[in-house]
Amino acid sequence: MTSHGTLGVAVIGTGRMGADHVRRLTDVTSGARVAAVVDIDAERVKGIADGIEGCAAYTDPAQAMADPGVNAVLIASPGPAHEAALLAAFEADLPVLCEKPLTPDAASALRVLEAEQKLGHRRVQVGFMRRYDREYMKLKALLDSGELGRTLMVHNRHRNAEVPPGYTNQMLINDSVVHEMDITRWLLDQEITAVTVLRPRPSGNAPEGLDDPQLVIFETEGGVLVDVEINVRCRFGYQVQAEAVCENGTARMGDVHDILVNHAGRWGGTIAPDYVERFEDAYDREVQAWVDATRRGEVTGPSVWDGYAAAAVCEAGVRAQAEGRRVEVELIERPALYRA
Known part of the structure; x- marks a missing residue:
């Protein structure tokens, strides 16, 4: 970090989510600055870097991680590129916030899990931003308090106005229900x-080709139906x-x-047009929490285990969707590093 304790962040991927994180780190988050931006589009990334004082542009994540001004990494590139970037971050022993x-799958997530265990300490916070949403946080606190007794069922509704062309049935599971x-x-x-x-x-x-809507049912180890x-x-x-029905x-x-x-x-309110607006505050809190923890030398929030578990459940969900039957989730035993 700099002499003022400011965290220098390399943002990998400057698409919609990455660009929003660049804005967030620059205009909203305290204690951090964008020290580097990375994208395969050299012209795009140079244009972004030119607008941020002291920011360098790269097309190679490993080169950005070697920049002396970079102390941490925020990965917002497409999912298939995450494993290589994460392993490079482990090589440099840099803290990571990974969207x-x-x-994209349990096998590659397991490889990342094993690589982080070899470090002997956590380095990654996974970007499940709903955990930082005010309403979800209140619901979590209420359920944890025991005031309503044990939770028996949970009903969820997840609705989008539109999805981009090419959206598939598998994406319903992997991109949304995840x-x-x-x-x-x-x-x-x-x-x-x-x-x-x-x-x-x-x-x-x-x-055509998209079966929408769908009803997805989870069973949990504690007997809750969701x-x-x-x-x-x-x-x-x-x-x-x-x-939550308790x-x-x-x-x-x-x-x-x-x-x-x-x-x-008439009476009523408004409905957000998309997830970026609906969860804007949650994204702000998530990134600030990551920056604060990193500056303290800690790693908090969703772990690589959580990312692996979600990938495993997604695989079961895709199979259940394709085969029209109940599919059990296959998980390894949780390693000691992720028991807290």
Whole structure:
């Protein structure tokens, strides 16, 4: 770090998410600065670096990590590129915030898990930003308090207004429902043991080849049943809701994120257009928490184990979707490094 303790961050990947993190680190986050940006598009990355004082542009992640001004890495490149960048960061022993997915499949995630264990200490926080959302944090605190008794079921709704062309059934699981997979494990502090996927008749809004919506059901090791309505072309906005059904009551979040207005015989609020706006505050808190922990010499938040577990559940979900049956999740025993 610099003499003022400022964390110099290399942002790898400058697409929509990476560019938003560059803005966040520059304009919102305290205690950090963008020291380098990395992208295969040399012209694009140079244009970004030219607008940030003291920022260098690279097309090779390893070269950026060797920059003396870089103390930490934020990976926001496409998922297939994550493993190589993570292993390079381990070689340099640099702390990492890695956007989800950790890697695209359980086998590569397991390789990253094994590589981090060889370091003997955690280096990675995985970017499951919902854990930093105010409503989810309140729900987690309430469930942990035991006030409502044991959790028996959780109902989730995950709705997108639109998805880009080429969005597939597998992406419903790997890109969308993966968030419910992680948040379920975090809220309940239980692993998911099996996945079932049910398909109603498809919406008329669904493009050819996409079965939308779908109902995904998780079973947990503690006997909780969790369902997820995934609906990626609902047309009216981006909406994430969850309701925990417990022994002595229920708790629901996600209905209101803004003021409710009564006017001209009607009442209501607004619905966010996409995930970037809906979870903007969560992303801000996530990155600030990572910066603060890194400056203290700590690693907190979702771990490589969480990234691996999510990948394993995704694989079970994709199989359940394709085969039309209940599929059990295959996990290795959790290593000691990730038991806390």
